[in-house]
Amino acid sequence: MKKIQVVIDRRTDEAKDVVRLVLRRQDGENLPAFSPGAHIDLFLPNGMTRQYSLIGDCSETDRYEIAISRAANSRGGSLCVHSALNEGNALDISEPRNNFPLQAGHETFLFIAGGIGITPILSMIRHCERRGWPWRLLYLARSRAHAAFHDELSRFGDRVRFHFDDEAGCLFDFTDASFTLEPGVPIYCCGPAPVMNAVEDFSSSHPDNPAFFEWFSPPAESGAREVAAGFDVKLQSSGQVLHVPEDRTILEVLEEHGYELPCSCREGMCRTCETGVIDGLPDHRDYVLSGSERAAGRTIMICVSRAKSPMLVLDV
Structure with a gap:
């Protein structure tokens, strides 16, 4: 795998337990092109490799931007990012890959993000804005303080619907009559398993709306898998x-x-x-x-x- 050396040009706190890193080449040259939904590998100083979505506009390759949430049960990846990576540090990254691309044939989108699942969605929104494509976002978070990019997304007005569990007193109800979707509009969803499972259930009752998912971790098996053979x-x-x-x-x-x-x-x-x-x-x-x-x-x-x-x- 080809590695690219970058330097952390800027580090900022984006929300509670969420840090944003701006990465640039040390020589100032452009980085490889990427498409909305793409991610890169970070080769961390503790020897771990972790994947993080690129949040920037894919037309701007002078830098890569990522945002990392500190996981409560971190196995060492997000903990290393939050505690050991600072402005001026050099590190290796991979070239971008995309397992969650915008599919051809659509120019109107519904995005659903849970928590830090907003990261791949954000690059998609920037892409849609540049092309003038209509989109809507449902952004679910534990609290307003945990909602990364809240201020930036608020500027889009009623195209963004926020739901904060602590303020609402409950999780979002996808059967709520106020949540509507026109036939044919694709759904792009990224977030923790409860959000993904709820959106899968919702999409199963809306067969005219293709749904695409970016999982943080393997989804729970719905049934017994065939026993592995040698x-x-x-x-x-x-x-x-x-x-x-x-x-x-x-x-x-x-x-x-x-x-x-x-x-x-x-x-x-x-x-x-x-x-x-x-x-x-x-x-x-x-x-x-x-x-x-x-x-x-x-x-x-x-x-x-x-x-x-x-x-x-x-x-x-």
Whole structure:
């Protein structure tokens, strides 16, 4: 994976427990182009790699801007950002990737954000504004103090509807008659699992409104998943055949045999470990591939996905 060295040009507090970082190249050159909904990897000084959405206007590549919420149950990523990253620090990032793009064929949008889930949505709003596309936003947060970019979004008037749990005394009710949606308008949603699950339920009763989601963590399984079976992988470069037992992932087996491959989340969420499939039938268990990509079967997330065929030949 190609890494880009940047420096933290500015750090500001955006909301309670939310910090905003502006990243620039040290030589002042532009950064790679990105599309609305894209994210980058941050290679943190504690050795962790974490993904954060780009919040800026994709027409402006002199800098990248990200916002990170300090998670109460942080496994070390957001805690490192909040406690160890300061203005002037240099760090490595990846080139942008996009698992949550605006789909072609729509020019009117409903955005739903829960908490820090506003980050990929914000770049989409900026994109729509530049093109004059109509949009609306429902922004759900625990409190006004936790709502990042509240002041900026308030300037859009009635196109933005805020719901603060503490002020309302309850979570948002998607069956509320005041919440309406015209047929054909797509829904783009990012936020914690309760918000995502509620929007999934809402969208299931609105089949004319396609819904697209960016998950923070793997959604809860709705039913029992087929028990994993062992299979073999053949490495195209060397011809080596390795067995993947039922209690190991492809990534773990490759690592056990000395292969160092890019990875981050190990949950099928970030696309960092994406690997080409030369032959065989993948059993996709990720949360990032599109339906057409799954059907093509030419790529696999080796951190979670398995095989439906006895062997997979991988582009490794």
